[in-house]
Amino acid sequence: MYILVVEDQQDIIEMLRLTWSDSRDKLEYISSVAQARRYIESNETSAYDCMIIDINLPDGSGLELLREARLRSEIPVVMISGAGDADSRADAISVGADDYLMKPFSVKELRARVHRLYATRQSARSAQLATSFFVGRVVCDLQRLLLERSDMTVSLTALEARILQVLHNSNGADCPKSSIARQALFREYDPRDKTIDVYINRLRGKLGELDDRSADAIKTVRGVGYRLIGR
Structure with missing residues (x-):
């Protein structure tokens, strides 16, 4: 899988790099709304199988980024956040997130959720693909x-x-x-x-x-x- 991670916290990035145990997955990291917006506007997100987006980014909200992504793509998206409650999760899901995890999270759980979303989306896509x-x-x-x-x-x-x-x-x-x-x-x-x-x-x-x-x-x-x- 090719996974685009939008996260600015270096400790989270290092944790993912060190403990994401599936070597078949390739994670690419960007750290701002501005960078991610360029990927979305150029349709570069079509090269990825999933996005992981932090809600609190240094130059804006991950939720706004999610809204923009959903206008152009159905790529599976997992939102992560260091602050929030049940309402925050509901807000993310209503905007178009496929899943939501609070920090601190288990990398093993995040990986399992990403793989589940990918498998579900691939199965649905295979059924719909025009031959x-x-x-x-x-x-x-x-x-x-x-x-x-x-x-x-x-x-x-x-x-x-x-x-x-x-x-x-x-x-x-x-x-x-x-x-x-x-x-x-x-x-x-x-x-x-x-x-x-x-x-x-x-x-x-x-x-x-x-x-x-x-x-x-x-x-x-x-x-x-x-x-x-x-x-």
Whole structure:
């Protein structure tokens, strides 16, 4: 799992670094509302499987950050706070938090809650994922790994299909290369690695074989990544 932690207390950060025992999880730390807002506005949060947000941050409220995140994303969010009561928890849940923990908390419990949220969300997502959708005027059939237009077809590789799925899941929003790398290539994005660009060009070429206009459905977003536009 890729987890974005918005927390300014160094002792909490060190505790998480030292005692988060699942080596399969990668935690990234930022410490302010301003930093987190940049992630949200650029859709960079789509590269993560969960967010952990402290309610009391040095430059604003984690609840306001949660509101902004919920306008753009359904990413699972766990709120943490060093002060509050049952009403505080209710407020966080009503704004859109999936869970809430008071400090001091058990890292083991936090990890278990994050994993539970992720598993629940993945199960729901798997049930809802489209296996067939349009890319421009071309039908993308992920189950059969085919692009189709009229009576013509072009085959897709598994990686090409995963890239199209990630772009499709962004629902017309900018899709950062970091998100494509993590969800389709299963690795961290390296700006020196041109694999994503090469495969995007291949996809445009395959789409263009079936329909010239549909090759333009995958738009380049300079400095960010790509965007899949509607028909």
